[in-house]
Amino acid sequence: MTPSESDQAFAFVRSFLQASYRVRCDARSIESRARAIAVEQSVEMPLAAIEDAFVLSEIVGRVVAIEDIENGVFEVRIAFSTETIGEDAGQLINILFGNTSLHEDVVLHDVEFPRELVAAFGGPRHGLRELRRRVGAGARALSCAALKPQGLTPAKLADLACRFVAGGIDYIKDDHGLADQGYSRFAARVEAIVAAMRTASSPSNRRARYVPNLSGDLDRMRRQIAVAVDMGIDTFLMAPMITGLSNFHQLVKESPRLAFIAHPTMAGAARFAPSLLIGKLFRLLGADAVIFPNHGGRFGYSPETCRAIARAARAEWNGLRPTVPVPAGGMSRDRVPEMLEFYGADIMLLIGGALLAARERLVEETAAFVAEIERYRHG
Amino acid sequence: MTPSESDQAFAFVRSFLQASYRVRCDARSIESRARAIAVEQSVEMPLAAIEDAFVLSEIVGRVVAIEDIENGVFEVRIAFSTETIGEDAGQLINILFGNTSLHEDVVLHDVEFPRELVAAFGGPRHGLRELRRRVGAGARALSCAALKPQGLTPAKLADLACRFVAGGIDYIKDDHGLADQGYSRFAARVEAIVAAMRTASSPSNRRARYVPNLSGDLDRMRRQIAVAVDMGIDTFLMAPMITGLSNFHQLVKESPRLAFIAHPTMAGAARFAPSLLIGKLFRLLGADAVIFPNHGGRFGYSPETCRAIARAARAEWNGLRPTVPVPAGGMSRDRVPEMLEFYGADIMLLIGGALLAARERLVEETAAFVAEIERYRHG
Numbered sequence: 001m002t003p004s005e006s007d008q009a010f011a012f013v014r015s016f017l018q019a020s021y022r023v024r025c026d027a028r029s030i031e032s033r034a035r036a037i038a039v040e041q042s043v044e045m046p047l048a049a050i051e052d053a054f055v056l057s058e059i060v061g062r063v064v065a066i067e068d069i070e071n072g073v074f075e076v077r078i079a080f081s082t083e084t085i086g087e088d089a090g091q092l093i094n095i096l097f098g099n100t101s102l103h104e105d106v107v108l109h110d111v112e113f114p115r116e117l118v119a120a121f122g123g124p125r126h127g128l129r130e131l132r133r134r135v136g137a138g139a140r141a142l143s144c145a146a147l148k149p150q151g152l153t154p155a156k157l158a159d160l161a162c163r164f165v166a167g168g169i170d171y172i173k174d175d176h177g178l179a180d181q182g183y184s185r186f187a188a189r190v191e192a193i194v195a196a197m198r199t200a201s202s203p204s205n206r207r208a209r210y211v212p213n214l215s216g217d218l219d220r221m222r223r224q225i226a227v228a229v230d231m232g233i234d235t236f237l238m239a240p241m242i243t244g245l246s247n248f249h250q251l252v253k254e255s256p257r258l259a260f261i262a263h264p265t266m267a268g269a270a271r272f273a274p275s276l277l278i279g280k281l282f283r284l285l286g287a288d289a290v291i292f293p294n295h296g297g298r299f300g301y302s303p304e305t306c307r308a309i310a311r312a313a314r315a316e317w318n319g320l321r322p323t324v325p326v327p328a329g330g331m332s333r334d335r336v337p338e339m340l341e342f343y344g345a346d347i348m349l350l351i352g353g354a355l356l357a358a359r360e361r362l363v364e365e366t367a368a369f370v371a372e373i374e375r376y377r378h379g
Numbered sequence: 380m381t382p383s384e385s386d387q388a389f390a391f392v393r394s395f396l397q398a399s400y401r402v403r404c405d406a407r408s409i410e411s412r413a414r415a416i417a418v419e420q421s422v423e424m425p426l427a428a429i430e431d432a433f434v435l436s437e438i439v440g441r442v443v444a445i446e447d448i449e450n451g452v453f454e455v456r457i458a459f460s461t462e463t464i465g466e467d468a469g470q471l472i473n474i475l476f477g478n479t480s481l482h483e484d485v486v487l488h489d490v491e492f493p494r495e496l497v498a499a500f501g502g503p504r505h506g507l508r509e510l511r512r513r514v515g516a517g518a519r520a521l522s523c524a525a526l527k528p529q530g531l532t533p534a535k536l537a538d539l540a541c542r543f544v545a546g547g548i549d550y551i552k553d554d555h556g557l558a559d560q561g562y563s564r565f566a567a568r569v570e571a572i573v574a575a576m577r578t579a580s581s582p583s584n585r586r587a588r589y590v591p592n593l594s595g596d597l598d599r600m601r602r603q604i605a606v607a608v609d610m611g612i613d614t615f616l617m618a619p620m621i622t623g624l625s626n627f628h629q630l631v632k633e634s635p636r637l638a639f640i641a642h643p644t645m646a647g648a649a650r651f652a653p654s655l656l657i658g659k660l661f662r663l664l665g666a667d668a669v670i671f672p673n674h675g676g677r678f679g680y681s682p683e684t685c686r687a688i689a690r691a692a693r694a695e696w697n698g699l700r701p702t703v704p705v706p707a708g709g710m711s712r713d714r715v716p717e718m719l720e721f722y723g724a725d726i727m728l729l730i731g732g733a734l735l736a737a738r739e740r741l742v743e744e745t746a747a748f749v750a751e752i753e754r755y756r757h758g
Contacts, residue, residue: 244623
């Protein structure tokens with residue numbers, strides 16, 4: 001189980017994932033702590049009690065590196081056999097982090113996936129290029145606005161949607177708090193919004209898309225999809241950490257025509273590295289776009305964290321389509337040029353509350369937001 | 380939005396949840412921070428931009444109390460309308476913690492639920508009394524052992540199960556790492572274990588139950604349930620934070636004859652107070668038993684945390700059945716008397732690796748574990 005022993009063992013392992021953990025630990029204990037994580041996340045029992053040769057050589061996690069990062073924080077890299085995953089997204093995070101998430105001194109920092117596993121999960125079915133094509137956006141950044149607050153009737157949400165259409169927004173998404181509440185049932189809401197948007201006038205070069213939020217168990221989400229697809233919807237918002245990663249991935253697999261935008265609610269900043277969870281895992285499972293808190297907004301993400309998320313979402317990765325980064329969370333129009341400088345044009349810019357704060361000037365404020373994006377393209 | 384204003388507003392709110400957050404914050408900022416959480420978790424937009432009277436009076440979260448706990452940690456209590464939940468378990472945690480889970484300085488500490496919401500979710504369908512009845516346990520503590528490591532063939536797992544039966548264990552559960560991997564498919568595993576247990580000889584007063592682990596999306600879990608129920612299984616292990624709370628609750632609702640044991644894997648990633656998530660929320664959604672890390676084992680839970688989990692699982696709560704606490708995680712036989720003193724007999728004692736470490740003496744070690752529990756009953 002020491003690094004040098006494990007190198008030999010890899011000759012017998014056909015395919016493995018390599019997980020990196022950041023562990024706060026004293027230097028004398030880090031080797032045994034690293035081995036404990038490798039055991040916890042694979043066989044979860046004393047190695048001395050294991051007789052099976054296959055389990056010992058292929059299933060037990062292997063510590064492949066321990067690196068002193070800074071002031072009592074170590075990076076521990078552990079290899080796990082892909083055979084332990086069974087191609088299920090839930091089992092993937094169960095093996096990667098499961099019980100170890102109960103320890104307060106460990107962050108799951110990154111994961112290297114073998115090519116076959118990347119191919120098996122498949123990544124975005126649409127991604128950046130298709131999300132641009134659907135709204136005729138060419139090579140510019142995409143724009144996004146949010147329908148809220150929850151508590152509004154379908155008619156009032158539909159009225160907001162029409163004003164966003166008039167302002168020239170590309171994607172108009174439900175707030176992730178819009179579920180299937182009594183004051184705005186999913187079906188009634190989608191019907192009202194789609195009907196209103198059909199007759200709404202938009203700038204000539206714009207084709208807005210409404211993005212309803214899916215919620216509930218898998219059956220309920222499927223019923224929501226069926227209702228919305230009947231009305232012409234082809235893009236949905238989902239919160240994978242609430243719906244369950246397996247269900248998210250199942251919907252991606254069974255709905256090849258649909259695009260999915262992943263919302264980070266319940267993603268919990270402290271324990272999963274955001275670039276891994278939001279940029280890499282959500283992309284691996286098929287998110288076509290990923291919303292995340294931009295630096296300098298309502299959440300504490302640093303510019304480095306945001307850059308890492310965007311990099312993970314768009315980097316070349318065994319041929320997977322790029323996922324569209326959607327920095328958000330307290331953004332306003334005056335930040336658009338700076339955000340375009342920071343991320344480039346391969347993004348979707350989402351402004352929520354700051355647009356709605358314009359109230360009776362909502363259309364004009366939206367049009368100004370859209371124009372800011374145009375300016376950067378031609379700038 | 381101050382506490383005194385909000386008292387008035389409650390006259391108009393028919394039913395609400397009250398969430399308690401522990402927030403690390405300086406004293407001058409805590410009031411605005413508390414209001415920010417109330418807004419984030421309800422309408423997620425500037426209040427000044429909201430025109431709708433219903434939203435302002437009923438949907439916006441209300442800060443009802445702020446208490447200085449210790450050294451820069453405040454308890455903030457916020458009331459949310461139950462109308463925002465729509466009776467969906469996923470939406471419940473979306474409203475309670477969702478985006479706020481992205482902040483590193485906040486823990487969701489506790490929630491008070493209105494009686495109607497407790498009744499709507501329904502809690503355990505079986506709980507302590509039925510889990511005892513199924514194995515003829517009378518008033519004593521229940522015993523539980525785990526089949527592992529993953530990587531073993533169904534035949535080898537079945538052999539282990541028979542030896543646990545011979546030792547007199549009540550519940551024999553899959554390790555939560557046993558999913559649907561190629562080396563041990565769910566159906567093949569359950570078939571082999573059930574067949575072997577049928578012919579295994581057990582102490583005369585024992586009726587062991589096998590508890591297979593469900594994994595994957597909702598469809599896949601339903602197929603697993605169907606296969607296992609056909610073979611006579613009536614108790615299952617599930618990891619609600621991986622499968623998604625809505626799917627867990629849906630399976631509880633549609634399977635009134637089945638009992639479910641909840642596993643805490645991935646529960647740590649979100650900075651929920653363990654007593655709330657494991658003791659209260661899992662119980663609310665129908666867990667008949669909840670596994671959690673006992674103090675002094677492999678995980679860092681304190682005795683106070685463990686006592687709080689057990690209290691939440693078993694306390695009188697609008698008539699809900701008690702959920703069986705299952706302290707585990709590095710437990711061994713020598714700790715049994717102390718654990719029974721600590722928790723009383725209304726528990727299930729789970730020993731995993733320490734039993735398996737007995738290897739060829741597994742039956743004897745298991746029987747000794749079972750005898751320790753008997754001794755306490757008669758002691």
